[in-house]
Amino acid sequence: MSIIQTISNSIKAAVGYQQSFDELLAAHDVTRAVAMMTCHSDKAASYLREYEVSTHKVMEREDRAVKDKKGNFLRWSKRNKIPIPYPKFINEISLVFLYGRPVKWTQLSEGTDYAYSYYKDLMRDIRFDSCVREAKRAAGAEGVSAILYHVFRDENTNKPRLLLNVLSKKNNDDIYIIKDQYKRLRAFAWGYYLTEQGNRTVHHVDVYTADKIYRCKRGNIGWEVDTYDNPVGKIPVLLFEQDPEHSDVQPMIERVENSESVEADVIDRFANPAMVATADVLNSLPKQEEEAKLFILKNGGNMSYLTWNDASESKKNQFERLDKHILSKSFTPNIDFDNMKSLGNLSAKAIRKVMLLAVIKAEKHKEKHDGYMSRHASLMIAIMGNVLDYIHKAEFEKLNLGHEFQEPFGDDVSDLLADISKQFNDGALSRETYVELSYLVKDVKGEMERIKTEQAENLAQQMALQRMDAFEPTD
Template identity: 75%
Template sequence: MGLINAIQNEIKAAVGYQQSFAELLASRDVTRALSMMRDRSESAAKFRKEYEINTHKVMEREDRAVYDKKGNFLRWSKRNKIPIPYQPFINEIALVFLYGRPVKWSQGSEGTDDAFSYYQNLMGEIRFNSIIREAKRAAGAEGVSAILYHCYKDEDNNPRLLLNLLSHENGDTIYIVKDQYKRLTSFAWGYYLTEAGNRTVYHVDIYTADTIYRAKRESVGWEVLVMPNPVGKIPVLLFEQVPEHSSVQPLIEKIEDSESTEADVIDRFANPAMVATAEILNSLPKAEDEAKLYILKNGGDVRYLTWDQASESKRNQFERLDKHILSKSFTPNIDFDNMKSLGNLSAKAIRKIMLLAVIKAERHKEKHDGYMNRHASIMKAIMGNVLDYRNKAQYDALVLRHEFQEPFGDDVSEMLADLSKQYNDGALSRETYLEMSYLVKDVKAEMDRIKQEEAERMAQQLEQQRELNKMDAFGEAE
């Protein structure tokens, strides 16, 4: 069947038969369907090469050939290759200021407490907070990554969900198709699997809103398994951005090259060298002698030539480049000395000091707000259509809201004092007070406990009042 499809597809292509993306998938012409999609692997590979220190451009420096006076080759002189991991440092700072603390979720609908509780439990089960950080880290390094929401059945035939991070580092190829409104209409994931006989085979899973195509490359054509998409949405959260280091990459390459060249110079000239006149050459002690005696003749001279310090201009250049790399990538200079000097500053004061990273995080939120909205939409579809379809109506009615949290936390004592004042003034309800208090982990459970305590206190007061009334009836009350 695969051979027949391959022949038919080749004939259609040869005669110039125009087919849409959907028609190509329907005819199992996976090769041409992929050619209509945007392949992100080439750009991801380029950025990953810049990111990993062992593939930095400075590592391409070749050793220097040494020749004698007659031009005969003598040896290779090693040249220093000093990669500096600015890229991971810049990327990690950006990650911490966006997802250093988990995204805070709340429900904006009524009568959906059970659905929201199930959502929160499921988020912990699928390790969303960890996966989202991994996805942001990969996107910050490569420019693109994706989270695939994979639905499957466990050993007991129950539907389950897991999240799979897709990135170039993990050996994944990402293909996408978007419409004119930048909406994702098709997504494909390419990967290799080792099958029986130690044979490595290329697979491609193509997702549309209503269909999943699982394709495996054969010697001729493709073997394609077509199945309906139970989620009803493309189960992918796609991360796209300019890599965090991209704007300062030329500066990083310059400083690495300068440092490597400087190291070569230090190796050649930093160690003291003896300078002696010809009159004492024959009187130099041997290297293994414990005591050294220099006998000078006829005005002979011996001294050490030392390299006192590097060029001031080179030192200034390094400081300027380092400053530009960090500031132009919106990265605060965080090291042990700087952090030690902060002391016991409040979260607000630290936020001001780290303003560059805060600015970058706020800029990232322009996109990541949309990413979190899409995540909520996908999760509601999975819960209602796959995992717990009996309660689909409740998941459809569930309104999920999110909030990014500050990486260093808030000044909780000040916030709690403000909340208490507003609650005592009647400006806040008790439930809102509990929702905003950092001490309360489960608002619903806390409300139930408070109501139970109030009921017990009321019952106790009523019992005391009855006892007082009884005593008064017999004239025993004071």
């Protein structure tokens, strides 16, 4: 963008010139265009400081200055800083109860076997299950994250390919969005920095709309903008938004960390026994290198040890109350070695009841994540049909995908198999549905073909035996 164009844009903005978002980008006025968007960077950075142990508030405790009676500085007294990784524990438990096992995808349409098989292979190639866990972990820590669906041409094969990129503040990504009054995503921008020649760090902003992709690079004067048509036809982003998992209990976490740090200071000062003796005794104390432990008391001399009693019961009760509230109010079950030992050989249903708090939170998250998975399916269908394999676009458009969140501890498969076996034997299920529901079968289509082959072979054997019986001589 030239100096004249920069000055022109400034004058238009100063006099109230109305420029739409697309017009600003077309004019290479990226700064004002991005200013129209909602930026999540500041909030995400604030939540991330609460999440990472090294930046907890308790780490701001300063060492205490020790002075003599006249107020002269003597030395610094070290103060303990004990951060407790509650936020990470809470976040990981929430994650495992939602995406601990991969989302189960099903084909709800007919005549789309090729499209469904292509989708499953592509999901494995792009490592979607790993990426969605990473994005959910980042959103639980920072409040927002995104998965960017990047299509590009492979230099080796010269074919289009798909790459998933998880964006988060921890990865130094800035996320900007524009939504309409119905909360539909209308524009998305990704800000990042790249080190270029001369060890120079350059600010980049990639802006995505349904029609266009703007790749913006900060220049010496203004912005350099390259504009491309969006081949996907949709904004290729899956946006995760939520309140951080630890946000409701953060004040209690800070209280526990501060109390534990102060308690550690007290222990350092008073836990070791100290000797109390009169002046008559001090002169007869053994030297440090001597092994003798005999003290001779004269003229009524007295000697004793000053020991520190354990912390008061109220402090212990306070910690236990806060620990219980932090976990329960964040819907986090207390999972430790002792508690897990007591579960023994409980069934999946029984474990689900024990972990009810986490199950409640997972069900709450599904209110949003159902929509996220539906959007993912829609994006993948558009990418497959418009970019990766447009020859089969018509079949991809017919593909209807269903999804199901799975229990983290699995299902009671023996009960399930017994139930579907009974329904199959009663004639309530077809053989193909029976095979689809069986947890032992990984490839339903292949298994049905093997069953048909075996049935055909058995029928041929029976007919051969019948022919042999027909030509047997009779007595």
